[in-house]
Amino acid sequence: MSRVKRILKELEDVQKDTSASITLVLVSESDLSHLTGTFLGPPDTPYANGRFQVDIHIPNEYPFKPPQMKFDTKVYHPNISSVTGAICLDILKDAWTPILTLKSSLISLQSLLQSPEPSDPQDAEVAKHYLSDLAGFQKTAKYWTEIYASADAGKKNGGSDSSKDGDDAKLYGIDEATVGNFQNMGFDRAKIIEVLRRLGFKKVESGEPRTENKVIEELLK
């Protein structure tokens, strides 16, 4: 069967490449349709020094239909769902052609991290952050890379661990002082962060009573 030959050849090609910027392994030796790939975050980006793991399912029609890929590692990026890891990338949909490979797809994901496409977002909240406050976005993306994609985080495999105060706000790029203000009013921290995320506010200045009232109104519901 040509599909089997093709997948085995692709695996062999990636494993021959010793630069190790990309890896590709079968999840279980007996199942050729489920693989795990990893690649390094591109240098000079918030994703640098991170290793990102991708879950790969190969459809029966492969290579005529694209492989299904999603991030196992949590990534803060406009074209990747911060919740599910779903990816919005044309070559994994309409633009797929059978001469593309799993390796070339992983390289495409690498360059997607390098150059986000916020006009065609997968994660609206993240895309909004990117467009309104690039520096803030980069800070958050870097923080996510550190806690989810760094060498030691890799073993925990992206398990979210935000028991420490401050982590949860930082995780969504929300200003700590703003959260503190609402906490002083007696609101629950988790609820404050949930409402701020829902309303798309990263920071509420004390000089903006209207915005503040809107948040309070939501908090009181």
Added chain:
Amino acid sequence: MPPDSVSNEKLESYDSDGSEVHIDSVEEEEEEEDFGSFEYSEEEEFPIDEEEGEELEDYDDIISNSESQFGDDFDIEPSTNGTTFTSGSSPNNGHATTDSIGNSRRGDEYSYGLTQGQFREESTSLVNSTPMKFKTYTTMDLIDKMHKQCRKLSEILVISQDNVINLLQFFSWNSERLMEDYVTDPMKVRKDAGLLEDSHDLTGVCTTYPKTNPFSCFICCDDKLTTYKLACNHEYCTDCYGRYVEDRLSEGRVIKCPDCDLTLQTRDIDNICGEGSSLKLLESSMKEYVERLRAFKWCPAPDCKGIVEVLNMSEVKDLVNEGKIPFVRCGSEGHQFCVSCLFENHSPAPCQITKNWITKCKDDSETVKWILTNTQTCPRCETSIEKNGGCNHMTCKKCRHEFCWICLGDWKLHGSSYYNCTRTGTKDQIITNENKKTIASTKESLKRYLHFYNLFSVHEVSTKLDMARCSVVQSTVRDLQVVSGISWIEAQFIADSAKVLLSGRQCLKWSYPLAFYCDSTPLLNIFENVQAELAMAVESLSKMFEIEDPAEIVEKKKEFIDDCGVVLLRQNAVLSCMKELLESKTLPDEAFILKKSVR
């Protein structure tokens, strides 16, 4: 020469003022925005005539305007190409039909408080759908038209027809833009569309390898003996190339080499996938082609490939503004649809309300999971009951409990003469002008929407069930004709009843969106009362169609005819009340501001 006229001889021929297609397109564009000034125009009163024929025609009119549901098959006359219909003189289908019911109607006594005169007067002036002039086309007709356009362009641009097909597909069949761009910079256009820059037509090459030295294909990683490649030399085995092309034949776009931007030509496609394959691609690009031709409309019925050319497209805008529904019927299957909304004939609701309603339903469908299933448990004994007819009056097979499908309430509490369930409920649920803004988008308004949506979709489901029932009953009666020798005319009442049922059901279904967009006024209360009465009558007639025994059906002929009479009377009451509602201008503006997403 304007390039569009190249292919539109037919369009030119009917435009009486000599102006070309462009007029139509401009007007249609305006139509999208200009819904601000909606007014229901006063129709000409039909002269009250004591002649017998008059009454027949009125009756006929209602029926002929009611065959709206897709898939009905009740003696719809085959649509004639280019037949001209005009309001008021409806096509006389089934005279015998009309006679049989018309006569018995006159012979029966009515106690509805309405005189027959009133009934007659209103029926002609109230039906608000207007048949358009149209021609029907098949897919093959259109393919011919496409080829003709390609031939002409190929002569003008002095390139092969194959190239023209590629270019037109690349330009989404916008021949005007293709001509402009090609004349300006042919090299650039050819390059963008993936054609070789010199206009020599190089067809790809099919190679056969010897067994001793086979070709190693990158896609399947197998050793193969036959391959195909374009001028770019990207070579793949014919199996893989074939599969690649096959997958793209239905996408209606140019197909490129798997590895570069070079485009496969008609002959390449036929070489790789077999003779005639390129025709499949042409057919799938027809959607874009038809969209270019403003007067051509696809039949919106599911799985229907019918295409209709509206000959008096320029009248659509005015008709819509007058609250009329410009409808056509697609070829063989008698599908009737509104050419403005591209939706089933939605009489009595005007187009603006329909468009808003459809958009609203689409927008809300994600958040509101109101999936109406066809099973329900009896509210008394919890036995599962399948709804197997259109009637909403349910009787539990186990405990004989009678209840209403819509509200699950006791049917008897709905009263014998009053179908309570169509009512909006308590006064405070109804949105008035004063508090409209404050409670908009709150739970109350969602609740109100759901109430109407529920009613609307219950009748949509019922329509399908009615249609299924009606066709079964019809064939039963046909059997009976054969067995017991009842004449065709004798048995026609069942077909007529089916038409009346479906017409009444349609009127009822589309009256809910109308009520949804109305403010609470005494008039709306009256409207809801007549709506409720119509619902009662329709359910009663629908129930009749549950009779399976042919002999019993024939026995109950008089009941069928009586029930039909009630449905027709009440339908007219709804239509007349609706006319008043539209004239009283209590409709909020919201109903007339078309959302951009409608397109």
